[in-house]
Amino acid sequence: MKLLLLNGPNLRLLGTREPGIYGSFTLADAEALAKATAERLGATLDAYQSDIEGELVTAIGQARGVYDGIVINPAAYTHTSVALRDAISAAAVPTVEVHISNTHKREEFRHVSYTAPVCIAQLQGFGLTGYALAVEGLIAYLTAQK
Numbered sequence: 001m002k003l004l005l006l007n008g009p010n011l012r013l014l015g016t017r018e019p020g021i022y023g024s025f026t027l028a029d030a031e032a033l034a035k036a037t038a039e040r041l042g043a044t045l046d047a048y049q050s051d052i053e054g055e056l057v058t059a060i061g062q063a064r065g066v067y068d069g070i071v072i073n074p075a076a077y078t079h080t081s082v083a084l085r086d087a088i089s090a091a092a093v094p095t096v097e098v099h100i101s102n103t104h105k106r107e108e109f110r111h112v113s114y115t116a117p118v119c120i121a122q123l124q125g126f127g128l129t130g131y132a133l134a135v136e137g138l139i140a141y142l143t144a145q146k
Contacts, residue, residue, distance in 0.1 A: 001043035001142060003135065004067040004093075005034050006059055008075035009051040014100075022100050025128045033128060034071065037135040043068075045135065053077055053084065060087040060095075069142050070095040071134045078103070078113045089118040094141060098134040099124035 007027060010017060015026035031047040038045035046067075050056050056077070063070055070093050077084050078099070088095050095118070102125030103110040116122045120141055123130045 001038075001068050001139065002066070003038055003043055003045040003138065004059070004063050004070045005031060005045055005047040005131075005135075006056055006070060006072040006074075007031075007047070007049040008056060008073060008077045009053075011073060011075055012049055012051070021106075023127050030128055030131045034131045034135050037132040038139070041136065041139045043135075043139055053081055057083050057087040060084070060091050060093070063093050064091045067093055069093060069138045071098055071131070071138055072096070072115070072119075073098050073100070073131075074115050078115055079110055081114055085114045085118055088115060094138065094145075095119045096134045096138045096141075097122040098130045100127055100130060101125060 012027050014022055015024060027049060035045045048059055072095055074081065074084055097113065097116050097119045113122065121137055123134050126133055
């Protein structure tokens with residue numbers, strides 16, 4: 001089983017970006033935890049981060065036929081990107097949306113996710129642990145589909 005982890009804008013700044021909201025872990029920490037979780041469950045995981053919406057759209061489109069599932073933290077694009085939503089829907093690769101913070105406890109504009117309706121699940125508010133939970137949930141889903 002092969003998984004893709006995608007992280008959106010500003011997540012490369014984890015560890016120094018608003019630690020009161022996002023904690024002190026880095027993007028490398030999140031990627032390492034996701035990879036270790038996947039490996040523990042017999043899967044492999046590739047990770048990619050971009051601040052550029054079009055690059056994320058391209059990565060999702062190229063995942064079809066290559067990856068069994070995607071974990072994505074679209075970050076700010078969650079609340080703005082019809083393009084990411086359409087890419088997830090068109091690729092038809094089972095996708096789990098993950099967020100470090102609970103977006104419903106934040107500004108009102110963060111309460112709406114354009115991408116969640118085309119994902120199989122959404123996890124938020126678990127900090128770094130959310131990445132492991134998203135990978136575990138996605139693998140459980142994919143295993144049940146076989």
